[in-house]
Amino acid sequence: MVTYVLPQNDNNPSRQIRLSQNQAVYGYNMDYGVPVSSAFQAADDNSPLWQIDALKALYPIRMNLEALVATGRYQFQYLLDKKNPLQLVQMLKGPDHQAVFTYYAPDLGVILPGSRPSSIDDYKNIFISQKIPPVYDHYATDEGFAYTFLAGPNPAILQRMTQIPGNFPITSTHLTSVTAFAGDSLDAAIADGRVFYIDHSDLAVLNNGKHPQQQKYIYAPFAAFAVPKGGGHLYPFAIQCGPTPTGRRIYTPADNYSWKIAKNCVLAAHNTHHEVVSHLGVTHLLIEPIMLAAKRQLSVSHPINALLSEHNDGTMAINHKAIYTLIQPGQAVDRLIGADLQSTYAYLGAKRLGYSFRGNYLPSRLAANQTADTSRLTVYPYRDDGMLVWNAIQTWMSDFVRIFYPNDGVVQADKELQAWAAEIASPNAGRVKDFGNTPGTIQSTADLRDILTMIIFTAGPQHAAVNFAQGTDMAYLPANPLAGYTPEPQGTGHTEQDYLNNLPPIDVAVIQYSAVTFLGSMYYTQLGNYSQQFSSSSGTVGGAIARFKSNLADINATIDSRNQSRIPYPHLKPSNIPQSINI
Amino acid sequence: MKPILNRRKFFGVTMAATALVSSYALVEPLLASPQVETKVFQILRTHLHLADEHRELVSAFCLSLQSSPHHIPSPNKVGGAVGGDQERQQLEAYVLQEFFVTTNYLEHFRAGSPLRMLDTRALHRPA
Numbered sequence: 001m002v003t004y005v006l007p008q009n010d011n012n013p014s015r016q017i018r019l020s021q022n023q024a025v026y027g028y029n030m031d032y033g034v035p036v037s038s039a040f041q042a043a044d045d046n047s048p049l050w051q052i053d054a055l056k057a058l059y060p061i062r063m064n065l066e067a068l069v070a071t072g073r074y075q076f077q078y079l080l081d082k083k084n085p086l087q088l089v090q091m092l093k094g095p096d097h098q099a100v101f102t103y104y105a106p107d108l109g110v111i112l113p114g115s116r117p118s119s120i121d122d123y124k125n126i127f128i129s130q131k132i133p134p135v136y137d138h139y140a141t142d143e144g145f146a147y148t149f150l151a152g153p154n155p156a157i158l159q160r161m162t163q164i165p166g167n168f169p170i171t172s173t174h175l176t177s178v179t180a181f182a183g184d185s186l187d188a189a190i191a192d193g194r195v196f197y198i199d200h201s202d203l204a205v206l207n208n209g210k211h212p213q214q215q216k217y218i219y220a221p222f223a224a225f226a227v228p229k230g231g232g233h234l235y236p237f238a239i240q241c242g243p244t245p246t247g248r249r250i251y252t253p254a255d256n257y258s259w260k261i262a263k264n265c266v267l268a269a270h271n272t273h274h275e276v277v278s279h280l281g282v283t284h285l286l287i288e289p290i291m292l293a294a295k296r297q298l299s300v301s302h303p304i305n306a307l308l309s310e311h312n313d314g315t316m317a318i319n320h321k322a323i324y325t326l327i328q329p330g331q332a333v334d335r336l337i338g339a340d341l342q343s344t345y346a347y348l349g350a351k352r353l354g355y356s357f358r359g360n361y362l363p364s365r366l367a368a369n370q371t372a373d374t375s376r377l378t379v380y381p382y383r384d385d386g387m388l389v390w391n392a393i394q395t396w397m398s399d400f401v402r403i404f405y406p407n408d409g410v411v412q413a414d415k416e417l418q419a420w421a422a423e424i425a426s427p428n429a430g431r432v433k434d435f436g437n438t439p440g441t442i443q444s445t446a447d448l449r450d451i452l453t454m455i456i457f458t459a460g461p462q463h464a465a466v467n468f469a470q471g472t473d474m475a476y477l478p479a480n481p482l483a484g485y486t487p488e489p490q491g492t493g494h495t496e497q498d499y500l501n502n503l504p505p506i507d508v509a510v511i512q513y514s515a516v517t518f519l520g521s522m523y524y525t526q527l528g529n530y531s532q533q534f535s536s537s538s539g540t541v542g543g544a545i546a547r548f549k550s551n552l553a554d555i556n557a558t559i560d561s562r563n564q565s566r567i568p569y570p571h572l573k574p575s576n577i578p579q580s581i582n583i
Numbered sequence: 584m585k586p587i588l589n590r591r592k593f594f595g596v597t598m599a600a601t602a603l604v605s606s607y608a609l610v611e612p613l614l615a616s617p618q619v620e621t622k623v624f625q626i627l628r629t630h631l632h633l634a635d636e637h638r639e640l641v642s643a644f645c646l647s648l649q650s651s652p653h654h655i656p657s658p659n660k661v662g663g664a665v666g667g668d669q670e671r672q673q674l675e676a677y678v679l680q681e682f683f684v685t686t687n688y689l690e691h692f693r694a695g696s697p698l699r700m701l702d703t704r705a706l707h708r709p710a
Contacts, residue, residue, distance in 0.1 A: 048690035052701065056684045063655055085675040089630045092683055093692055 002537050004303035006404060007416045015299045019416075023296045028289065028429050033349030034281075035289045035431050036323060037316055044316040050524050050582060051097065057522040058104035060130055061514050065106065067128035074506065077109025098325060105514040107335075108507070110212050115505030123478050123509050130517070133472050138567065139479035142178075142253055145263050146225050146234040149198060151569045153469035153480065154274035155382035160370035161195040161224065167244050168197070168222040174238040177252035180228045181237065193376040194227045196234065200269040201243035205347055206339035209483070211505065217484040218272055218338035219265040231378055241265040241488035249491065257494040261502050264481055265489075271474065271482040272337045274466065276344055280322060281352040282360070283463040284581055287312075288319050289430035290455055297420040303404045304417065306537065307452070310530050311459045314582030332515040335508060338483030358434040361454050362390040362462075381569035382465060385559055389461045389527075389572055392551040394453045399544035401449045408444045417442060421451075460527045464577040468570075471520020477509040519583055527577040528552045610677060620645050626678045631688065633698075640686065643700050647685055654681055 007015065027038040037044075046054075069080055081103055083091065091099055117123065124132055138144035149158045164170060164186070172186040181189070189195045204220035224238040239251045239262040251262040291312040298305035327333045327341070334341050359368065366372040366383055374384070405411050412418075418441055424430035425439040433439075437447045474480040486502045504512070528549045535545045552574035559573045570576050613619060624641045627633040633641065648654055682688060684701075691698040 048693045049687065051689050052684060052687065055680075059680060059684060060655055083676070084672050085626075085630055085679055088676050089679060092679075093689070 002533050004306050004537055005301050006410070006414050007299065007302070008413050010301060015301060019297065019299055026292055026295050028292070032323060033345060034285050034352045035429065036285065036319060037288065037292050040316060040320050046097065046314050046317045046582070050314055053524045054522055055092070055100065057518050058101065061517055062104040064128055064130045065108070065514065068126060068510070071128065073125070075112045077112060078107065080106060080108070097321070105518050108510060110507045111505070115213055115507040117500060117503065117506050120478060120500060122506055123476060126509055126513055133475050135473045135479040136476050142236050143233045146236050147567060148267070148473070148480070149225070150234065150379065151381040151567065152473050153466055154270055154278045155465060156278065156365055156369070157198055157270070157273070158196050158369060158371055159199070160193055160376070161190055161197050162370065163190065165197070165199065165222065167201060168224070168240050169245050170224050170238045170250060174224070174250055174252050175226060177254045178235050178237045180235055181226060184229060189226050193373065196225045196371070196377070198223045198266065198270065200273060203269050203273065204243045205343060207343040209334070209338055209340040211485070211508070213505070214485060216338050216504070217487055219269045219484060219488050221266045221269050223266045227377065234377070236263070239263065239266055255492050257496060257499050258489050258492045260499050261489045261494055264502050265484055268338050268481050268484045271480050272339060275333060275337060275482065276348050277351045279466045280327070281348050282355045283458055283466060284319050284322060285352050286355065286432065287315055287455070287459050287581055289432060290424055291315055293420050293423040293430050297423055298416050302416055304452070306534055307400065308455065310534055311456055311580045313525060313580045315459070315580050318582055332511060335511050336482045336515070353431055354433065356434040357432050357454060358436060361450060362386055362457060379566060381566060382572065384562070385569060385572035386461060386465070388555045388558065389574060389577070390453065390457055392548060392555060393456050394449065395551065396544060396548035397449045397452045397456070399547065400541070401445050401452070403538070403540045403544065405445050405448065411442055411445055411448055459580050460577045461572055463581045465571050467583060468520050468576065470516035474516045475513050475520065477512050478503060482512070522583040523576065523578060524582050525579040527574050527579055529579065610674070613674060614649050623678055626675050627682060630675070630679055631682070637698055640698055640700065644682060644685055647700065648681060
């Protein structure tokens with residue numbers, strides 16, 4: 001049985017020697033404006049079981065693409081690579097994961113002579129052997145659009161409006177354009193706490209990108225939503241497609257296809273923010289330096305290193321793949337988002353480095369957004385399920401910290417822990433802002449509990465929320481485009497063809513389907529399933545884990561029950577949450 | 584009691600809605616053959632060097648192919664008739680890919696772990 005021990009109780013000299021070895025190997029690389037590991041060792045690579053799960057997720061995509069190509073509907077720029085059984089086995093047994101990904105989810109290039117859709121059905125017809133995701137059934141309605149901000153891929157951005165934003169001058173006329181708000185007034189609705197909004201005006205710093213066959217666009221919109229007086233659904237009622245009102249119209253649902261194009265502008269911005277910030281920036285690239293600092297500052301004998309190792313399985317490997325493949329020129333992110341890579345990297349860096357760790361503890365985030373009140377916003381699946389899971393993790397961390405740290409003095413005397421906290425907060429290393437109540441040090445058991453809760457919540461549930469919703473909500477492109485292909489709308493009177501022209505072309509829809517279906521269907525490990533070595537390290541640890549798993553099972557049942565009476569939201573159901581960011 | 588959805592019923596439901604009917608025709612004769620275990624074992628021995636000690640696992644794998652709804656029908660025959668060597672290769676590729684996702688072969692190959700079946704239910708996770 002492995003025994004974990006704090007450094008102040010350990011006289012073993014090999015403890016420091018091994019840490020020094022790790023510090024010599026692993027450093028911080030700032031080439032992309034955010035700290036990532038400078039080294040990637042064989043031991044950091046994905047396990048064979050991860051590779052099997054990845055193949056499970058990839059295999060149906062290849063089948064679907066083969067079927068799509070076989071229809072002869074499109075002439076793609078590149079042919080599907082064919083392999084005989086010998087070549088297939090060599091590839092699957094080999095060390096090159098990228099070759100496997102490229103074979104099963106290949107980039108077929110643009111469509112010749114042009115990639116524009118001839119009808120909205122062209123997007124649906126990409127799905128041959130795979131089912132169209134359920135979002136197809138409700139995405140086109142205004143309620144479905146609003147639901148994206150409550151249970152979609154980027155569900156922590158919605159804010160309650162306490163006053164009309166200076167750069168988004170909405171009025172009662174906009175609100176009452178929606179039948180559900182007839183006789184209502186904007187001032188009364190704001191005073192009642194029934195008005196919410198999305199502010200993506202800071203995306204104005206991004207530059208438009210370029211598709212090989214046409215110009216693409218990113219927008220910096222505002223969108224406003226409200227709940228009717230008697231409660232009920234959230235409805236969108238106003239969209240401004242740019243960061244300032246000058247020269248812009250505020251669209252309402254009464255504007256027909258102009259409104260639909262405005263909704264696309266909001267989705268393109270929201271989904272670009274999702275991939276760049278909410279997904280890559282503040283899950284993958286937030287956890288990376290925390291785990292890197294653990295490798296460098298916490299001995300393998302340290303209980304917190306043992307805990308974090310369980311929540312770091314595959315993280316450095318997937319981050320390595322993301323940084324050196326996914327976000328490179330011509331790769332998936334470049335192909336999908338509306339912005340160019342150069343301005344996107346700068347935006348990513350600014351957002352990641354400016355992200356407040358402590359300010360984004362789930363209760364704090366919801367309080368800051370003023371969306372915690374369940375009487376004002378009665379259906380908010382991300383909040384409702386997320387808080388159950390947050391509280392379960394916090395209870396588990398409370399138990400865990402109590403086992404090893406009976407009082408604040410023991411926390412303060414743990415030199416490895418203090419070095420870890422200092423390195424994470426350091427401007428020369430982890431660059432994580434507001435890491436706990438006293439950034440750079442940890443002074444109390446309560447602070448340590450909350451820091452560990454946030455790490456586990458980010459690595460597990462938060463990443464699950466932003467990652468797996470890609471598969472359910474983004475694989476069918478019109479439900480969630482990441483770019484526009486016409487400038488933001490001016491005036492009104494737009495047509496169905498104008499709406500279609502604004503959507504990304506079919507080659508992008510194919511790439512989006514492949515990439516997000518893979519990411520969104522790759523389930524490896526499960527929250528609460530700790531290794532035998534860790535859970536048997538002491539009876540008290542094992543008992544606390546058993547309580548945690550029991551709580552998670554109860555939450556599973558609660559969410560199953562909730563999903564009977566709402567559009568199902570499976571992403572924060574504990575049985576669907578991995579232990580770590582590994583995809 | 585709810586009837587168990589076996590492979591045949593699953594295909595019956597889903598294939599009608601897809602363009603993969605012909606691929607089913609490619610795999611079905613193999614699965615229905617009394618020599619299915621021998622044929623599958625031969626493919627796995629040729630390409631993955633499985634030994635006689637793995638015959639029991641191959642039996643379980645064949646049973647899974649025949650009865651579990653969580654395997655993917657081979658799409659290789661979509662889009663036109665194939666035959667002879669090409670059809671043999673497609674069938675072998677199908678068996679091999681299914682084997683890679685139904686067993687821990689990669690773990691066995693890389694880390695020397697005993698070869699075992701995996702829980703194929705994990706192929707379809709939420710909701």
